Amino acid sequence: MIRFLHATKTYPNGASGLKDVSFQIPKGEFVFLTGHSGAGKSSILSLIYAEQRPTEGEVRVSGYQISKLGPNDIPRLRRQLGVVFQDFRLLEYHTVEENVAFALEVTGARKETIPNRVMRVLTQVGLASKARAYPKELSGGEQQRVAIARALVNDPHILVADEPTGNLDERATRGVFQLLREINAGGTVVVMATHNMELVRDTGYRTIELKGGRVVYDSGVDQAAGAES
Amino acid sequence: MKHRTPLREALMTFRRTPLLSGLSVASIGFSLFTIGLFGLVAINFQKALQDLAERVEVVAFVLRGTPTETISTASQDITAFPEVLDVSYVTEEQALGRARRELVEFREAYRDLAVNPLPASFEIRLKPEARDAESAQRVAERVRGFPFVEDVRYGRDWVERLDKLRNMAAVVGLVIGLAFAAVAIVIIGVTIRITVLQRAKEISIMRLVGATNRYIRGPFLLEGAIKGISGGLLAIAMCWATFTIFRTSTTAAGDALVFFGGLQMLLFLVFGTVIGLGGSVLSVGRQLRAV
Numbered sequence A: 001m002i003r004f005l006h007a008t009k010t011y012p013n014g015a016s017g018l019k020d021v022s023f024q025i026p027k028g029e030f031v032f033l034t035g036h037s038g039a040g041k042s043s044i045l046s047l048i049y050a051e052q053r054p055t056e057g058e059v060r061v062s063g064y065q066i067s068k069l070g071p072n073d074i075p076r077l078r079r080q081l082g083v084v085f086q087d088f089r090l091l092e093y094h095t096v097e098e099n100v101a102f103a104l105e106v107t108g109a110r111k112e113t114i115p116n117r118v119m120r121v122l123t124q125v126g127l128a129s130k131a132r133a134y135p136k137e138l139s140g141g142e143q144q145r146v147a148i149a150r151a152l153v154n155d156p157h158i159l160v161a162d163e164p165t166g167n168l169d170e171r172a173t174r175g176v177f178q179l180l181r182e183i184n185a186g187g188t189v190v191v192m193a194t195h196n197m198e199l200v201r202d203t204g205y206r207t208i209e210l211k212g213g214r215v216v217y218d219s220g221v222d223q224a225a226g227a228e229s
Numbered sequence B: 001m002k003h004r005t006p007l008r009e010a011l012m013t014f015r016r017t018p019l020l021s022g023l024s025v026a027s028i029g030f031s032l033f034t035i036g037l038f039g040l041v042a043i044n045f046q047k048a049l050q051d052l053a054e055r056v057e058v059v060a061f062v063l064r065g066t067p068t069e070t071i072s073t074a075s076q077d078i079t080a081f082p083e084v085l086d087v088s089y090v091t092e093e094q095a096l097g098r099a100r101r102e103l104v105e106f107r108e109a110y111r112d113l114a115v116n117p118l119p120a121s122f123e124i125r126l127k128p129e130a131r132d133a134e135s136a137q138r139v140a141e142r143v144r145g146f147p148f149v150e151d152v153r154y155g156r157d158w159v160e161r162l163d164k165l166r167n168m169a170a171v172v173g174l175v176i177g178l179a180f181a182a183v184a185i186v187i188i189g190v191t192i193r194i195t196v197l198q199r200a201k202e203i204s205i206m207r208l209v210g211a212t213n214r215y216i217r218g219p220f221l222l223e224g225a226i227k228g229i230s231g232g233l234l235a236i237a238m239c240w241a242t243f244t245i246f247r248t249s250t251t252a253a254g255d256a257l258v259f260f261g262g263l264q265m266l267l268f269l270v271f272g273t274v275i276g277l278g279g280s281v282l283s284v285g286r287q288l289r290a291v
């Protein structure tokens, strides 16, 4: 599903985001990306959803090679992905339900089906009662859940989540995490960047640890050793 | 739940950022207003020239004692010239009557004349397309050929000057009009660019959840078009107001002034729409390439 091969990302200002990163994530897997602030977690995710392109090496996602995406491929790829951004990126002038519906509308989903699907995911993240609220009327955690609902609404093959529990208390964190597990159980690949080491330790999912833009630990490497060198 | 349609999104911009939207409409309006004022001056000047041109005529003075049959045959002959619109014959008595009426200073002098000193004449009006120095001269030459014609006048000097004036007016009009249009487009482009920049974040979010460029562009283009039309309407209203004020304050000459016709106003709105759309296409296109 996702494959990084000697991927390097240097930002236009010269800052180094990633250095020679290689790993592979097969169908159905749940992966944690960990590492200190500035280690390169968001950089990896932004390469996956093609906000950035690798300066060297190769990144493949769902059959698309990121460095060779044409203008029409980008929307096509992104419709197969659900992305939860570290800073939410909600449309501030639209209500919660419009924010979620929007992600469906752009995919050309049938209009009649949209309200039901929106309510279903909003119920799933526990925000059905806030459907008519605007983002600025919500708490940080609630906004985070709107962002998750938006990422889920079009049944993505891959869910990319950048610190989706960063603003949540412990109970809410467990709730969101439980949500991601359920999605993963449905067959969706989940890649989640997090600082929450407790969560990582408790669950035993594959963990890729970054430091200074390099992969310093990958708990999945033993199983995947044959596939990737 | 309300569905997102390009029109609703476009209209929402006006509610969300009333000040900026108002400013864009005003700037389009004022730019078009300058063009409009210029246009008004131009069409009125054009009309004045036309009125002048209508007075381009060739006058052929007829020898005293020319028989009436000769006059009427000649009149038909002249009417058949390709440049000629119509010919009227002014008898000696009519000429005298007219002189008495029009030339107040000479009224006394003409009152008790025993002999009418004024000759009869043909007044030859030219077709609109032939109201220039060259055609007038051609007609004059040919009329001079009639044996009973004593003299021909066509006010060569001022016909030639009219020609020059017309050419100059056309060139100056084109240059100034283009300059105003260019300035208007730049101003409009800048205001729309500000709107787009203000919504750069929103555009990037739309891109990130998988919206195609066409989908994103829709509302912006519509917004640009709406602003363009509104600006056009505003400009027409301002032109009309200025026109009315000007006309009522200059009583004498005012009545002769003309305003835009329906087609010209439509053209104005179309022009506004086109610049509104053009500004949007350029500024959104740039933003879309940036994300």
Ligand SMILES: Nc1ncnc2c1ncn2[C@@H]1O[C@H](COP(=O)(O)OP(=O)(O)OP(=O)(O)O)[C@@H](O)[C@H]1O
Pocket: A011, A012, A013, A015, A016, A017, A018, A035, A036, A037, A038, A039, A040, A041, A042, A043, A044, A086
């Ligand atoms: N758009 C950008 N332009 C320039 N440099 C960037 C950009 N994004 C990230 N970087 C740099 O790349 C490095 C990795 O950043 P990244 O955002 O991937 O870290 P992170 O692991 O997500 O950190 P955090 O846990 O704080 O979110 C940092 O040094 C950062 O300064």
Ligand SMILES: [Mg+2]
Pocket: A041, A042, A043, A086, A162
């Ligand atoms: Mg980050």
